Amino acid sequence: MATSGPASYALAPLMAADVAEVVAIERATFRFPWSAAAFLSDLNLPYAVWRVVRAAPEAAVVDAGHAAPWRHRRQPDPRPLVAYAGLQMILDEGHIMNVAVHPDYRRRGLGELLLLDLYRQVRPRGVVRLTLEVRASNLAALGLYHKYGFAVEGRRPRYYGDGEDALIMWTGRLDAPEAQARWEELRRSWHKRWSVD
Numbered sequence: 001m002a003t004s005g006p007a008s009y010a011l012a013p014l015m016a017a018d019v020a021e022v023v024a025i026e027r028a029t030f031r032f033p034w035s036a037a038a039f040l041s042d043l044n045l046p047y048a049v050w051r052v053v054r055a056a057p058e059a060a061v062v063d064a065g066h067a068a069p070w071r072h073r074r075q076p077d078p079r080p081l082v083a084y085a086g087l088q089m090i091l092d093e094g095h096i097m098n099v100a101v102h103p104d105y106r107r108r109g110l111g112e113l114l115l116l117d118l119y120r121q122v123r124p125r126g127v128v129r130l131t132l133e134v135r136a137s138n139l140a141a142l143g144l145y146h147k148y149g150f151a152v153e154g155r156r157p158r159y160y161g162d163g164e165d166a167l168i169m170w171t172g173r174l175d176a177p178e179a180q181a182r183w184e185e186l187r188r189s190w191h192k193r194w195s196v197d
């Protein structure tokens with residue numbers, strides 16, 4: 001559980017019951033949003049990792065009684081879903097499929113929280129590099145990825161439906177000692193900045 005000001009954030013796997021909320025953010029965010037069907041077919045792939053962040057006042061988290069295992073949840077969670085990210089593991093590569101934060105919750109460290117969480121999820125499963133495609137004009141995302149050690153290694157011309165190019169970004173090897181130290185330092189500074197123990 002992460003805490004920032006009056007809100008607290010909880011990370012959890014993306015469940016089918018969450019997809020309507022994810023699609024609402026997707027539609028508010030992307031020109032070519034993923035459909036509910038696309039999320040539903042991806043989230044159960046054995047090689048996919050999808051995570052969500054929910055926000056709520058601390059008391060609401062306790063009152064809502066969500067000690068029950070997330071995996072067995074059938075009903076929508078009452079806490080607002082504010083961010084999500086997904087990745088597919090292909091051999092020892094982690095292909096980040098999507099990262100998005102609700103427009104009202106941006107610049108609060110949630111994009112970083114999701115990257116740190118994906119890293120934590122996939123490193124023990126043998127992923128040693130991360131990659132993604134990003135619009136060449138997406139300065140917010142480029143800033144986030146540069147901060148986490150991604151570098152532009154290629155370009156796909158006119159990759160997006162509106163003709164914009166995609167930049168292909170990769171991290172270096174995550175199992176290199178300096179990379180492990182960097183991610184640990186990023187994790188520490190995130191916790192310090194956002195007042196999390």
Ligand SMILES: CC(C)(COP(=O)(O)OP(=O)(O)OC[C@H]1O[C@@H](n2cnc3c(N)ncnc32)[C@H](O)[C@@H]1OP(=O)(O)O)[C@@H](O)C(=O)NCCC(=O)NCCS
Nearest residue numbers: 099100101106107108109110111112134139140141143144
């Ligand atoms: C990109 C996105 C996920 C970032 O999430 P966020 O929670 O707002 O970002 P954070 O608060 O974690 O910021 C982390 C870093 O990202 C960069 N960043 C985030 N927003 C930025 C902005 N508007 N302009 C420039 N840099 C930005 C900064 O480097 C920032 O580090 P800093 O706070 O030390 O300056 C968010 O803007 C978003 O959902 N955008 C729309 C969806 C999208 O473009 N997804 C990426 C698809 S590839």
